[in-house]
Amino acid sequence: MESLSDTLWDVVISGTGLQQSLLALALSRSGKKILHIDPNEFYGGPEAAFSIQEADAWVARVSASSDGGIFKSASFARPEEAITGLSASRGYSLALAPQFIHARSALLSQLVSSRAYRQVEFLAVGSFYIFKPSQDAGQKPSLTRIPSTREEVFSTTAVSAKAKRSLMKFLKFVLDYENSPHLETWQPFAEAPLVDLLQSSFKMDTELQTYIVTLTLSLDGKIRTKDGLAVIRRHLSSMGVYGPGFAAIYPKWGGLSEIAQVSCRAGAVGGAVYMLGTGIEETEIVTGEGEGEGEIKLRLTSGDTVKTRKLVRVDERPSGRVGISRVTAVIGSPLKSLFEATMEGAPRPAVSVIAFPAGSISTVAGKASEYPVYLSAHSSETGECPVGQSVVYLTTLTNPNAQEILNNALVGFISATSDAEPSPVLYRLQYEQLAGSDKSHIEGSVFNLPAPSASLSFDDTTLESVREAWAMVMGDDAGGAEYMVFEDREGAAEEDDGYE
């Protein structure tokens, strides 16, 4: 067998995060010589999913290195209840990237056309709720389900008749917002916050405005009208695409981590060579005229030196933009009421989303939350925890109070969902994820992918830079090739396609 250093690789892909893995999938039938490496001992990079033990180890690594990439301030806690409540470490799969995917996302069409979807199990994302803090000391906080289809608006008891009318009017408006006469209504507000439009054109009260803004999952709660309408339309038009009653889906076993792994598997089936625990120590571009010009020499941490025509990596340098803070908690309760099908014939959801509007949580010192907090609750059906437990992921924009706000939101959530005794927290992981560059950039033969997006639902712009990287690696061969469109490999089709 050819040794690593004797081969002139067409591309070395560094890191097995979602983007690099999708690139490996895209190149899996290209015949290119691909070396895919990752300095970590696990797949998925910033989109990985961890057992408890792996999460602990990850925290230690992020804390130990001065340069933890885009992660920092990581810590974990096992409250006392955990001693009896927590199951075997490997029974958990805690996702660093618990993003769900809207049914209309191009990621799903690419997974289908590339045939990779056959190896992923998708689950429905169910209802969206708004958290309402307790009004007086004796009362528990509560969760109100957001009606997001016409049927639900009709049947909901959460809003007044007047509010229903303006909601209906708004839903109709959004579905056709790009056409006249609706266009003229919102265009003056295009760059203004969405709430301005809701207030002046739809006469919505603050509560109703909050419902709508929540549906946009805007991290700062200040989404612009232009963007907000696009996101809500996407949500509405995603409803029912893959079945009744849900607009988004979630890959079982740890979200985007699973998509990354499935993509790497496709890469391996296509002949790419995989090396975990191997990073790049030194990069040297071969300059000068003639043969080998523009090739890259890489010294790997394994001690090997390899030559490649192209290098694709992620630009992990932090940017000045605000990042996110996250708390991931294993709860010792199935939280059943959050995972009920809301419609006849709908699949039982495995994920639901709770929004804590800005101001609904406060610190001990009495400071109200500046940004919304979003909580994704995952049932054990996601494979992320054993039966009888659930995992919740809380996210907010980073500010000095973020961790305290997140932990208080967790307490509020538990209080709102527990009957008598509050459900125990069995494990808690918290960290910050910095915002990196949001654009890809090319330096000679090196393609730098942007840092992973912090948005709560999968961000389709991620796919664009992967495609650009693919085009660069393919070079002249890109012309005739269809992107991410493959036949099933022999024997891999569904049995109902013929075999019996």
Added chain:
Amino acid sequence: MADSNLPKPSSSVKLVLLGEAAVGKSSLVLRFVNNDFQENKEPTIGAAFLTQKCNLPTRTIKFEIWDTAGQERFASLAPMYYRNAQAALVVYDLTKPTSLIKAKHWVAELQRQASPGIVIALVGNKLDLTSDGAGDAADGSGEDGGEDSGDARKISTEEAKGYAEEEGLLFFETSAKTGYNVTEVFTAIANAIPETSLKTARGPGASHAAGRTEEQRVNLNGPRDAEAKDSCAC
């Protein structure tokens, strides 16, 4: 019977094959999936993915099989295949002692790293090269059956079986060449998967069953490209 027309509940099971190079992993899969054998099967590169159904009396199991390359150079591939796998087939060549050592390494790694509750089968392949031939249950096939007697066996049934029992593994000796015991391995695995760990049913047959059990898995091949489903030429 009218009953047999009713679709049985169906579940998919992710299975991974591990073992030293050339022990016959791909050949076992080829025998199971296509009932075929190739004298000179080329080494697997990276991995291969295949599916095959296994009909049990009360349910249908659809195996999603990951056949890995024994030659894998950097021990970096297997982890992504055994992650979330419900079953593993660890194969050795019973004419090659080193292959059992490698198999034991795999078993240890699976027990350390794979999902808790994974069903592991230890499979000694190439039984046709031993004097028990296609395995007419000949007893006392000792370690020292010499080459001259047409018995190339280097690993006794007792040794491997004893080890399998200690570790709680299913155990079979097979021949991918003659087909001896191959289906039995997969059927035994299908039977050993705990009902509770079976994934939600899917596929056209599954929708009937879903009337009773709640369907959770979302089928991407549904409304979006339904026509692709019936268009297979085989």
